[in-house]
Amino acid sequence: MTTLITNIKELLQVRASGVQRVAGSEMKELPTIKDAFLYIENGIIVDFGPMSAISLRTADSTIDVKGKMVLPTWCDSHTHIVYSGNREQEFVDRINGLSYEEIANRGGGILNSAKTLQQTSEEDIFDQSAKRLEEVIELGTGAIEIKSGYGLTVDAELKMLRVIKRLQQHYELPIKATFLGAHAVPQEFKNDKDSYLDLIIEEMLPKIAEEKLADHIDIFCETGYFSVEDTDRLLTAGKKLGLTPKIHVNQFTAIGGVQVGVKHKALSVDHLEQMREVDIQSLKGSDTMPVALPSCSYFLGIPYTPARKMIDAGLPLALATDYNPGSTPSGNMNFVVSTACIKMKMTPEEAINAATINGAYAMGLSKTLGSITKGKKANLIITKEIPSYGFLPYAFGSNCIDKVLLNGKEV
Numbered sequence: 231m232t233t234l235i236t237n238i239k240e241l242l243q244v245r246a247s248g249v250q251r252v253a254g255s256e257m258k259e260l261p262t263i264k265d266a267f268l269y270i271e272n273g274i275i276v277d278f279g280p281m282s283a284i285s286l287r288t289a290d291s292t293i294d295v296k297g298k299m300v301l302p303t304w305c306d307s308h309t310h311i312v313y314s315g316n317r318e319q320e321f322v323d324r325i326n327g328l329s330y331e332e333i334a335n336r337g338g339g340i341l342n343s344a345k346t347l348q349q350t351s352e353e354d355i356f357d358q359s360a361k362r363l364e365e366v367i368e369l370g371t372g373a374i375e376i377k378s379g380y381g382l383t384v385d386a387e388l389k390m391l392r393v394i395k396r397l398q399q400h401y402e403l404p405i406k407a408t409f410l411g412a413h414a415v416p417q418e419f420k421n422d423k424d425s426y427l428d429l430i431i432e433e434m435l436p437k438i439a440e441e442k443l444a445d446h447i448d449i450f451c452e453t454g455y456f457s458v459e460d461t462d463r464l465l466t467a468g469k470k471l472g473l474t475p476k477i478h479v480n481q482f483t484a485i486g487g488v489q490v491g492v493k494h495k496a497l498s499v500d501h502l503e504q505m506r507e508v509d510i511q512s513l514k515g516s517d518t519m520p521v522a523l524p525s526c527s528y529f530l531g532i533p534y535t536p537a538r539k540m541i542d543a544g545l546p547l548a549l550a551t552d553y554n555p556g557s558t559p560s561g562n563m564n565f566v567v568s569t570a571c572i573k574m575k576m577t578p579e580e581a582i583n584a585a586t587i588n589g590a591y592a593m594g595l596s597k598t599l600g601s602i603t604k605g606k607k608a609n610l611i612i613t614k615e616i617p618s619y620g621f622l623p624y625a626f627g628s629n630c631i632d633k634v635l636l637n638g639k640e641v
């Protein structure tokens with residue numbers, strides 16, 4: 231099966247193979263080809279270039295996209311889209327003055343979602359999550375990471391991970407699974423957090439490894455949740471079973487989460503709304519990708535990750551949604567890219583790099599996704615007619631996407 235896309239107004243994020251991520255001042259550059267073509271064979275990008283260099287090719291289908299742009303699909307490296315029900319009441323409670331922390335302390339928050347999920351069948355969770363996944367694919371997401379963490383019992387955590395596995399089998403896009411059993415301390419372990427960690431390490435992890443249900447291990451390293459010592463212990467255990475760390479740190483307080491992540495060679499450290507100079511320094515020279523989640527900052531009214539400081543210090547940065555029922559009930563990467571420009575003062579080039587190649591890196595997928603490169607998957611966004619690529623973040627709230635292709639096929 232071959233597809234030829236012709237008359238592309240501008241082909242964005244064109245990279246030679248071997249570029250796995252971009253950092254610091256490199257993020258300001260978004261390589262493009264104007265008036266381009268792109269050729270796909272069996273779901274893989276096999277050729278592209280200026281229209282003037284198009285050779286006589288036959289294709290099973292041709293898409294003429296005059297006036298439109300083509301770019302790699304968004305790579306959303308941090309989501310919790312497998313959940314049950316919603317938390318609109320907490321949203322209203324926050325409008326009326328309660329804080330996220332106060333709601334959590336009253337048994338709301340993550341524990342509220344866990345209670346609902348424990349009472350929902352696997353089938354029902356699958357159906358609810360599949361709807362969200364289909365919605366974000368239409369919004370241009372072509373690779374995604376999904377976490378467990380709303381189960382908090384052996385059975386419910388396994389149930390979540392099995393739903394993720396079924397999503398992997400049903401959908402065309404790559405899905406990475408992350409085990410987040412240490413998302414919150416369940417009520418019954420309130421005064422005995424160590425026993426909950428024992429349960430995770432001794433019962434959950436071996437089953438997950440045996441059934442090959444996860445690629446990554448995550449923990450909410452945060453005041454009132456899990457400490458740096460807990461994080462160290464869990465990541466050590468997870469790595470022994472082949473799970474790569476990808477962790478929640480520095481959302482509300484900076485307690486050393488970045489350092490423990492770097493120590494364990496985490497693939498990414500995510501949130502980073504509270505960044506000290508020492509945290510920026512710790513990331514320098516490491517292979518760990520910092521990930522910002524601006525929709526979470528927007529929804530909770532908390533600070534934004536200091537992207538400018540981080541990029542200006544030479545760091546790479548990825549952008550993701552954090553789609554979840556409590557802090558970010560949105561999986562719209564277009565909104566993330568706009569908000570990064572508007573609120574974090576990232577340039578359109580930086581934001582697009584952060585949401586494509588760097589997002590792919592934060593999932594361990596940048597060899598196959600995240601750029602227009604020969605040999606990579608043809609997971610592509612075809613925009614509507616737009617004047618420039620800067621229009622994508624500028625026109626926040628508008629849907630600028632005409633078509634999404636996964637493995638070269640229109641969805």
Ligand SMILES: N=CN[C@@H](CCC(=O)O)C(=O)O
Pocket residue numbers: 339340343450478481526552554555556557558
């Ligand atoms: N911060 C920890 N976990 C999620 C929120 C979970 C929830 O409120 O349900 C996050 O990444 O924002």
Ligand SMILES: [Zn+2]
Pocket residue numbers: 308309310478552554
């Ligand atoms: Zn999260």
